Each structure stands twice: as C-alpha cells, then as structure tokens.
Amino acid sequence: MSDMNDIQSLLQIMARLRDPQNGCPWDLEQDFASIAPYTVEEAYEVADAIDRNDLVDLKDELGDLLLQVVFHAQMASERGAFDFGDVVAAISAKMVRRHPHIFGDAQAADADAVLANWDEIKRSERVAKGELDDSALAGISRGLPEWQRAVKLQKRAARTGFDWPGPAPVIDKLREEVDEVQAEFDAAARGADNHERLQEELGDMLFVCVNLARHAQVDVGTALRLANLKFERRFRAMEALAAVQGGMRALDLPQQEALWQAVKQQEKGTVR
Numbered sequence: 209m210s211d212m213n214d215i216q217s218l219l220q221i222m223a224r225l226r227d228p229q230n231g232c233p234w235d236l237e238q239d240f241a242s243i244a245p246y247t248v249e250e251a252y253e254v255a256d257a258i259d260r261n262d263l264v265d266l267k268d269e270l271g272d273l274l275l276q277v278v279f280h281a282q283m284a285s286e287r288g289a290f291d292f293g294d295v296v297a298a299i300s301a302k303m304v305r306r307h308p309h310i311f312g313d314a315q316a317a318d319a320d321a322v323l324a325n326w327d328e329i330k331r332s333e334r335v336a337k338g339e340l341d342d343s344a345l346a347g348i349s350r351g352l353p354e355w356q357r358a359v360k361l362q363k364r365a366a367r368t369g370f371d372w373p374g375p376a377p378v379i380d381k382l383r384e385e386v387d388e389v390q391a392e393f394d395a396a397a398r399g400a401d402n403h404e405r406l407q408e409e410l411g412d413m414l415f416v417c418v419n420l421a422r423h424a425q426v427d428v429g430t431a432l433r434l435a436n437l438k439f440e441r442r443f444r445a446m447e448a449l450a451a452v453q454g455g456m457r458a459l460d461l462p463q464q465e466a467l468w469q470a471v472k473q474q475e476k477g478t479v480r
Contacts, residue, residue: 218275219292222282240283247276259433305329327367344368355428358418375423382420385413445471 225235250273257266281292306329308314309322316322330347339346344367348360365371372378392406421428446467450456456464 215292218278219282222275222278226282226286235279238279238283240280243276243279243283247273247280250276255429256433259430324367327364353429355414355418355432358415359422359428362419362422372419372423375420378416378420378423382413382416385409385416389413442468442471442475445474 224230225232228236250269253269254266254273257263257269277295278292281290281295285291304311306326307322308329309316309325314325316325331342334341334347341347344364345361348357348364350357352360362371372381389406389409392402392409395402396406418428421431446464447456449467449470450459450464453459453463459467
C-alpha cells in the first residue's frame with residue numbers, strides 16, 4: 209500500500225472494503241441513500257469542532273468527511289458513472305470557472321462583487337444545461353436543512369432589493385407573527401381544529417427569526433448550536449443539584465424552575 213499520507217491509500221482502503229468477495233459486509237450493503245445521512249452528520253461534526261475551536265478534533269472530523277466523499281465516489285465508480293479523480297477534476301474546473309477575477313480578466317473589488325459574479329456564473333451554467341428557471345431563487349437546493357434554505361432564499365431576494373432596510377422593521381414583524389401564533393393557540397384552546405394554521409403561523413415566525421439573525425449578521429446554525437449547548441449545560445447542572453433531592457422526576461415544576469434559576473445564578477457568578 210502507498211504512503212498513508214497519500215490520497216491513493218484512502219482510495220485503496222475504500223476499494224478493499226467494497227470488494228465483492230473479501231470486503232466488509234456492512235460497507236457492501238450500503239448505497240448512496242443509506243450513506244447520505246452519514247455525510248450530512250459528518251459535516252455537522254466538522255462545524256461542531258470549529259465551534260469548539262478544537263483543531264485536533266477538526267483534523268479527525270475532516271478525515272471522516274473526506275471518507276464520505278471517497279465512499280460515494282467508490283460506489284459511483286462501481287456503476288461506471290464517475291470516480292474520485294472525476295470529482296476532483298470537476299470541482300477544480302468549477303473553482304477556476306467561478307473565480308474569473310483570479311484566473312481570468314474579470315474584476316471584483318470586494319466580497320459582494322465576488323458573490324454577484326458567482327451567482328451570475330451559476331445562472332449561466334444552469335442556462336447551458338437547459339434549465340429555464342431564471343428566477344433569482346433558482347438553484348437553491350431543496351436538500352438543505354430548512355433554516356439554511358431560508359437564509360439562502362432571503363439573501364437571494366435581498367440582492368434584488370427585496371429586503372427590510374434594517375432590523376427594526378424585522379423586529380416589528382416578529383412581534384406581529386408572535387401575536388398571530390398566540391391567536392392560533394387561543395383558538396385551539398377554544399376547540400378550533402386549526403393545527404395546520406398553527407403550523408403555518410409558527411413557520412412564518414421562524415422565517416422572520418431567521419431574517420432577524422441575517423440582519424444581525426449572526427449565523428443561525430451557530431446561534432442555535434450555542435443555545436443547545438447552553439441548555440444542555442444548564443440541564444445537566446440541574447440534574448446534579450436534583451440528585452440529592454431524589455432526582456428530577458421527584459421534583460415538581462416550580463422546584464425544577466428554582467434549580468434552573470440557581471444554575472443561571474451560578475453561571476453569572478462564574479463569569480464575574
């Protein structure tokens with residue numbers, strides 16, 4: 209086998225795992241659909257390592273993500289569709305094609321100009337493929353997590369001028385959406401069969417929350433991950449405090465809320 213630092217080594221390992229006679233039974237059972245969730249999960253693991261600023265873990269997670277690319281390429285190669293070299297060639301050509309300000313004669317004074325060029329090149333590529341959708345929203349993947357898709361939809365619309373001028377009107381809109389959600393909850397309490405309406409209004413509210421984060425130049429995924437981490441940290445601390453009282457299930461909600469507030473106060477004291 210070649211040097212372990214060589215990409216060929218990884219390709220050979222994957223090919224052996226998928227060998228029909230002597231390969232790994234688990235690897236042989238997989239297909240594109242079964243591996244896709246792992247690919248998404250590994251991308252999130254990379255993001256988590258970056259959030260934690262753990263470069264040692266980031267190295268490992270990037271390796272796991274690279275393995276996903278190699279896995280898909282190996283399965284495609286078995287079908288005679290493409291191989292890893294084709295993947296590398298395609299992305300290399302794309303990066304050169306979409307950076308004419310670096311590899312050609314185009315000009316791009318700032319990042320916004322680069323993005324504008326990028327979008328126009330993507331549009332031209334879609335036209336060349338025979339895709340007739342010329343909407344500003346064309347090409348946004350439906351396979352994205354919906355919060356990411358919301359951000360992309362809003363950014364694309366904003367480039368046409370369709371955007372709030374700042375955060376203040378977005379906050380006003382959020383208050384309006386909260387009121388509409390409250391109205392649907394009130395209607396449900398009165399016996400209305402309005403689950404679909406409630407779902408719609410909650411969706412509108414979340415969409416506006418994403419818009420507000422965009423205006424604040426806050427990454428929605430990062431903000432939510434940090435909120436999740438905060439909740440997990442505080443809940444685990446609550447469990448530790450509740451252990452001497454028989455555990456969380458032995459406490460009623462006011463007692464649990466008291467523990468939550470105690471944990472928050474402890475954190476504030478640590479910060480000071």
